[in-house]
Amino acid sequence: PEEATLTSVLRSGAQEARKLGLITQEQWVRYHWSVIEWEIDRGLLSLTDGDQGATVFLREIQDLNKHILDDCALKMVDRLADGCLDTDAQNLLGGLKGRIADTQPGVLKTHHLPWSRDLVNPKNKTHARYLKELGEQFVARANHQVLEHLRELEAGRQELAWLYQEIRHHMALSAEATRTFCGRQGLLAQLGQRLRQSDGHPHSPLVLFGPPGIGKTALMCKLAEQTSGLLGRKTVTVLRLLGMSQMSSDARGLLPSLCFQLCLAYGLPLPPAQVLEAHARVVQLFHTLLHTVSCRNFESLVILLDSMDDMDSICRARRVPWL
Numbered sequence: 001p002e003e004a005t006l007t008s009v010l011r012s013g014a015q016e017a018r019k020l021g022l023i024t025q026e027q028w029v030r031y032h033w034s035v036i037e038w039e040i041d042r043g044l045l046s047l048t049d050g051d052q053g054a055t056v057f058l059r060e061i062q063d064l065n066k067h068i069l070d071d072c073a074l075k076m077v078d079r080l081a082d083g084c085l086d087t088d089a090q091n092l093l094g095g096l097k098g099r100i101a102d103t104q105p106g107v108l109k110t111h112h113l114p115w116s117r118d119l120v121n122p123k124n125k126t127h128a129r130y131l132k133e134l135g136e137q138f139v140a141r142a143n144h145q146v147l148e149h150l151r152e153l154e155a156g157r158q159e160l161a162w163l164y165q166e167i168r169h170h171m172a173l174s175a176e177a178t179r180t181f182c183g184r185q186g187l188l189a190q191l192g193q194r195l196r197q198s199d200g201h202p203h204s205p206l207v208l209f210g211p212p213g214i215g216k217t218a219l220m221c222k223l224a225e226q227t228s229g230l231l232g233r234k235t236v237t238v239l240r241l242l243g244m245s246q247m248s249s250d251a252r253g254l255l256p257s258l259c260f261q262l263c264l265a266y267g268l269p270l271p272p273a274q275v276l277e278a279h280a281r282v283v284q285l286f287h288t289l290l291h292t293v294s295c296r297n298f299e300s301l302v303i304l305l306d307s308m309d310d311m312d313s314i315c316r317a318r319r320v321p322w323l
Helices: 002-019 027-032 034-044 087-103 125-159 161-178 184-197 217-232 250-265 279-296 312-317
Strands: 054-061 108-113 235-241 300-306
Touching: 002 027, 054 125, 108 125, 125 300, 161 217, 161 235, 161 250, 184 217, 217 235, 217 300, 235 250, 250 279, 250 300, 279 300
Parallel strands: 054 108, 235 300
Antiparallel strands: none
16 A cells, blocks of 8 residues: 555655664654554653543563464564564554653553463453453543542632632623613614624724713623624623622732633633733733634634723723733
8 A cells, every 4th residue: 555655665764864863763763653652642641641531551461472473363463464573563562661651650551461372362261351351440440530530620610719700790790780671772783793893803992981870881781692693603702890899890800800711711721820920911911812812713702891990990090001
């Protein structure tokens, strides 16, 4: 097959290049990697938490090396097209096992089986017992990993309880504000048109203003309900009724909560502690998140901030540099 021919050509070229000192041993190994080894290296060996959710089952056959050359029909090892033992594959497999044992020893589950000519026959009692134990161990490990992950998620939820409480608080206020909402359909339609025109393009903030008591908050809350329908695509909507919670009373409390919510909504890494320690870094992170989300060009993002003039910092300075 063309694939085998191309593989052999590349490996021969890599072998010659290594002899001439043009590539390193590590670079040479890359030409002999299988897809599975590449995935194991990237997903298990290259990550600090690669062992999470991973288990490697090994079947080690005792005295296998003594019998490898005796019987070319053995199915336990890789062989070349002519039936001879593929020593390169054996060496690479041994190296991979060694790297796993050195890097992530906790993920290894090894089954030692005695040599037998019909070892891979399910009717062989030893092989049948091995299959039964392997199945039971696999189920037990899968259950353990799922439960561990659920505990980690629960711990994460507890750490972010303040954020969920903040979001629920503003959602409850929004639901109350829209309960008796009526009219303003023309204005809502205009806002929807402006959102659609701005979607996918750089634009300045859209400002709604009017005298106190005219219904701006109710309109913003109603708009939050309808953003997905107005844009006609997957939309993340973030709503804050500023001044209605301690955290939303000034930018130093508001921006971290917005950043955390955006990271969770888009599956991005949560802000590190050193960023949260300085307001200027939080502002920079907020801008970076907006840029990152816009570059994805998949989900729309609508951030609705009601009563901007009620924020303490804005009341004093009359400016919003972070926006």
